[in-house]
Structure formats: structure tokens, C-alpha cells
Amino acid sequence: MDDQIRVLIVDDIAETRDHLTKLLSFERDLTVVGAAASGPEAIEMAQKLLPDVVLMDINMPDMDGITATERIATVVPTAAVVMMSVQGEADYLRRSMLAGAREFLVKPFSSDELTASIRQVHEREREKAGRMSAVAAPAGHAMLHPEREPGRVVAVFSPKGGVGRTTVAVNVAVAAVVESGANVVLMDAAFQFGDVAILLNLNPRSRSIADLIPEMQGGGEVESLDTFTVTHSSGLRVLLAPPTPETADLITPAAARHIVESFRAQSDLVVIDCPAWFSDTTLAILDTADVILAVLTLEITSIKSIRLFLEVAEQLGYPPDRVVLVLNRADSALGIRVADVEQSIGRKIDHQIISDGRTVVYALNRGVPFVTSNREMQVSQDILRLAASITGESPTRAPSRAKVERKRGIFSLR
Ligand SMILES: Nc1ncnc2c1ncn2[C@@H]1O[C@H](COP(=O)(O)OP(=O)(O)OP(=O)(O)O)[C@@H](O)[C@H]1O
Ligand SMILES: [Mg+2]
Structure with missing residues (x-):
């Protein structure tokens, strides 16, 4: 039988x-x-x-x-x-x-x-x-990499565009590499019009998620994920969005989930820059995430959208601490105070990032993350603090940009 x-x-x-x-x-x-x-x-x-x-x-x-x-x-x-x-x-x-x-x-x-x-x-x-290993494990990837603790998945999301998701995702990811020597992957999940390549001055035509999709067919594990990532000078590995928008259709929720889980199995931290709308694929990524950095600004439209997002997150059964509220451009208030925002959405803001157009836009145009090129600026310090809260490191104000020794076990928060 x-x-x-x-x-x-x-x-x-x-x-x-x-x-x-x-x-x-x-x-x-x-x-x-x-x-x-x-x-x-x-x-x-x-x-x-x-x-x-x-x-x-x-x-x-x-x-x-x-x-x-x-x-x-x-x-x-x-x-x-x-x-x-x-x-x-x-x-x-x-x-x-x-x-x-x-x-x-x-x-x-x-x-x-x-x-x-x-x-x-x-x-x-x-x-x-x-x-595979004869040992039964709940997820296939754990069988391939039994020696490694699975990493944390952090999705950077906002229901409204242009609030600074890509800026936060890129700089947090670079900060995690440079400050804690972590093995980090940044995934550009704005599949149609991803900006990550521009912020990091990477060639968007070199390789991307579009090359990985065919490898994932059949649901098998892909061992050499690094073949599909581009490595930034900081050491950050980046999975770029497809070079042409129409390829985005190929990335189904199951494929996205599979890719995220595969990278999780091989990294300390996976940071995902999500698009500003709810598609099935975005939802699959948010479902997979341990932490969702929900980015908002001091604009009434952004605040309204975040309030709706928090309601959706509750309906989806996400525990409240999975969603971390990040207020970007926190001082560009034109009549709205942080306390007003908190009252309006019924929750405390977890992190604030100052507005500094000079530093941020200059860095963007040069394709250099400001968290390394302008480490002393307040906006960089705000990002470093946010990154440290994710990696579990204590933020330092030391001017050194040298990569510290690779540490293990710093992602024990999971
Ligand atoms: N803290 C900040 N201070 C000043 N400017 C900022 C800050 N954060 C982001 N910006 C600027 O705001 C603009 C939008 O930022 P970004 O592209 O990161 O947002 P996004 O949410 O990813 O947008 P999109 O919806 O287009 O993907 C950019 O020009 C960026 O330089
Ligand atoms: Mg973006």
C-alpha cells in the first residue's frame, strides 16, 4: 500500500x-x-x-x-x-x-x-x-539551508505614491549592510517602474527578476540566487525590477512569495520596495513580511491612505506590531503636527525621518545613498536609527564608514 x-x-x-x-x-x-x-x-x-x-x-x-x-x-x-x-x-x-x-x-x-x-x-x-534532506521541514527552503537561520523580511509600503518608499528602502538596506555587516538583499518590487537601479546607480539592463522567473517554474528551489542579483559597492545585493514594464505581468503572487522566501533562506535581511497599490502580488509580499514599514508624510491625502491601510491590515489579521509607521519628511509640516496625525490614525508614529531635500535629492541624482555619503546629516541619522531597530544593532554616531566585522545572530528578533 x-x-x-x-x-x-x-x-x-x-x-x-x-x-x-x-x-x-x-x-x-x-x-x-x-x-x-x-x-x-x-x-x-x-x-x-x-x-x-x-x-x-x-x-x-x-x-x-x-x-x-x-x-x-x-x-x-x-x-x-x-x-x-x-x-x-x-x-x-x-x-x-x-x-x-x-x-x-x-x-x-x-x-x-x-x-x-x-x-x-x-x-x-x-x-x-x-x-533533499530526509528530515521533514515545514518549508522547502529550510531543507536546503539547514545551517542558516532564515532572515527577516521587511516590506516598505505606502498606499500613496511619492512619499519616500524607495528612498527609505534603499538607505535602510545599505545602512544594514554597512553598519552591521549583515547579508542583505534589496528587492525592487515596483515591478513596472522600479527606481532602485537609479538610486544606486546600477545598470537596470544587466540582470533582474525577469531572469529569475523562468528558473522558478515548477516550484523548485534556486540555489544560486546570486546569479540574478547585482551587487552594489556597499556589498548590498539587489534584485532589480524587470527592464521593461510588460514583464511585470509574469510575476504572480506565488512567484513573488517563492522568490522572497528563497532569499530569506539565504540572507539575514530582505528589504522590499513595494509599489503604492494593492495588487495580489503586493499583498502576497505583505503577507510574507515580518515587518511592514508603512511610510507616510504630513499630507492629508497620505494620512487618509495610511488610516485605510491600517484598517485593511487589521482585516487581513496582521498583528499590530507587524506594521511600523514611518513618518517621512517629518518637519515639512504645513499646518499639520505629528500629534494631529497620531490622533487622526489612532496610533503612535514609530519613526520619524526629517525632510532634507538638499541631501536626499543630491544623493538621488548622483546615484549614491546619502546614508553613506552624508552620514552625519540628520536625515541619515534618522535612517540609521530605523535600520538599527530592524537589525537589532544599537545605532552609533561614529563617523566611520568602514564595514564592521560580519556578525551573526543579530536578527534574533524574529
Ligand atoms: N526625507 C526626505 N527629505 C526630502 N526629500 C525626500 C525625502 N524622502 C524622499 N524625498 C524625495 O521625495 C521624492 C519621492 O521619493 P521616493 O521616490 O523615495 O518615493 P516613493 O514613495 O518611492 O515614490 P514612487 O511612488 O514614485 O515609487 C524624491 O524626489 C525624493 O528625493
Ligand atoms: Mg518608489
Whole structure:
């Protein structure tokens, strides 16, 4: 019985479920452990029954097969999904694979095609599991890097654009490298119009997340993530946004999550510059983050948006301490005081960064992070304090820019 491949069937049409169950019942090595009529039911049954293979219909009302596959890939990573579709379009195929499906069958398919696909994906999964450590671990990446504590993930977000997310993300990431010698990755998740390359004077055409996406297909681990990052002179590794905006469509929530988790497994800290809107992909990143730096300015529109964001964060079940409020350009008040903001949003501001257009814009135009080029300025000191609160280091005012000795264990806050 041990050799049995346990199959879960997911299709909203009862007749198809029955037909597939009957077909598979003729196969000695296959056992149908359950049949679900919807995406949510499939996720529930997959968690309970732990199937080896899930046969998933792509078109279902409520939750489609791609979304259900994404969820299953997260909660039951050992289950291999075979997607079934009446359309064989490249777009469907690509989205299914990015969601974590291992195989794609176009209806109508023969019983031989079906059983061969199930056996093939199962065999591939078994081989993969065999290559990994025999120790069961909750997430695949932990198996590949058992010696390393997973790093912290810090997402820099604001529901309104132009408030300084990229400025904060870049300078905090550089500060973490330079001040604590941490192994840091900065990911530009403003996939369509990322600015990180400009702030760090990096060549946006060299390599980017667009090169990594094909490597992630099939849900496997990518060991040599450094092949896809560009290293800044500070030692910060950067995963740039795609060179052309249309490539952004390829980055599904599942792919983004997979990339973040892979980098987490290989770094002390992953800083993510998010776009200023809620897409499924942004939400997937925020879900993955240990800390969300929510950036706002002393403008009424920014304050209103942050208030809405805090409500959404609560609805999403984020613990209150996951969201850290960062007030940027804190002294550029035109009639609004910090106390007014705190009263309006019903929360204390956690960090303040002074407004210093001269330093910030000059650094931006030169492509040099001000936290290193103008370390003594108040705006840099504010960033250093914020970075220290993330890395657990105590901020120093020492003028030295030399990289201190690499330390381990400073991310014990997790
Ligand atoms: N503390 C500051 N003092 C002065 N200027 C600042 C400060 N922080 C950011 N800026 C300036 O504000 C502008 C917007 O900053 P930035 O690009 O970092 O914001 P963003 O939220 O990432 O914007 P976008 O929505 O375009 O991605 C830039 O010109 C930047 O130089
Ligand atoms: Mg930006």
C-alpha cells in the first residue's frame, strides 16, 4: 500500500469528478483519496488528506484553479498539482506553472495521458524529495539551508505614491549592510517602474527578476540566487525590477512569495520596495513580511491612505506590531503636527525621518545613498536609527564608514 499514489480530484462538475474517479480506480497504483467541488474545498481537503497529486480543474466559479493551486502550493507543498483545462493557451499554461502546477493537461485527454502524467509528476516529486534532506521541514527552503537561520523580511509600503518608499528602502538596506555587516538583499518590487537601479546607480539592463522567473517554474528551489542579483559597492545585493514594464505581468503572487522566501533562506535581511497599490502580488509580499514599514508624510491625502491601510491590515489579521509607521519628511509640516496625525490614525508614529531635500535629492541624482555619503546629516541619522531597530544593532554616531566585522545572530528578533 505504501507505493500507492494518493490523488485528490478537484472539479466543479459532479459528472467529471465521477468519471475521473472511475478511470483512476482501474489503476492498481493510484488511489483517489477525495473529490472536491470547489477551490476552497480543495484547499481544505488537501490539508486534511495530504494527497501526493491534485488533479485540478482550471475553470471553477468562486475560486479558480490557479488561485487554489497557489494556496495549496503554500499550505501543502508536498502535493503536486496537475492542472486540467479545456484551453491550451500559453497564457493559461504559464500562469498555472507560476502558481505552482507541475503539469498541464488539455481536455479531452485519454486515460493513458492522465495516468502517465500523474505517475510522472509523482516520480519527479519523489526524486526531488530524495535529493533533499530526509528530515521533514515545514518549508522547502529550510531543507536546503539547514545551517542558516532564515532572515527577516521587511516590506516598505505606502498606499500613496511619492512619499519616500524607495528612498527609505534603499538607505535602510545599505545602512544594514554597512553598519552591521549583515547579508542583505534589496528587492525592487515596483515591478513596472522600479527606481532602485537609479538610486544606486546600477545598470537596470544587466540582470533582474525577469531572469529569475523562468528558473522558478515548477516550484523548485534556486540555489544560486546570486546569479540574478547585482551587487552594489556597499556589498548590498539587489534584485532589480524587470527592464521593461510588460514583464511585470509574469510575476504572480506565488512567484513573488517563492522568490522572497528563497532569499530569506539565504540572507539575514530582505528589504522590499513595494509599489503604492494593492495588487495580489503586493499583498502576497505583505503577507510574507515580518515587518511592514508603512511610510507616510504630513499630507492629508497620505494620512487618509495610511488610516485605510491600517484598517485593511487589521482585516487581513496582521498583528499590530507587524506594521511600523514611518513618518517621512517629518518637519515639512504645513499646518499639520505629528500629534494631529497620531490622533487622526489612532496610533503612535514609530519613526520619524526629517525632510532634507538638499541631501536626499543630491544623493538621488548622483546615484549614491546619502546614508553613506552624508552620514552625519540628520536625515541619515534618522535612517540609521530605523535600520538599527530592524537589525537589532544599537545605532552609533561614529563617523566611520568602514564595514564592521560580519556578525551573526543579530536578527534574533524574529
Ligand atoms: N526625507 C526626505 N527629505 C526630502 N526629500 C525626500 C525625502 N524622502 C524622499 N524625498 C524625495 O521625495 C521624492 C519621492 O521619493 P521616493 O521616490 O523615495 O518615493 P516613493 O514613495 O518611492 O515614490 P514612487 O511612488 O514614485 O515609487 C524624491 O524626489 C525624493 O528625493
Ligand atoms: Mg518608489
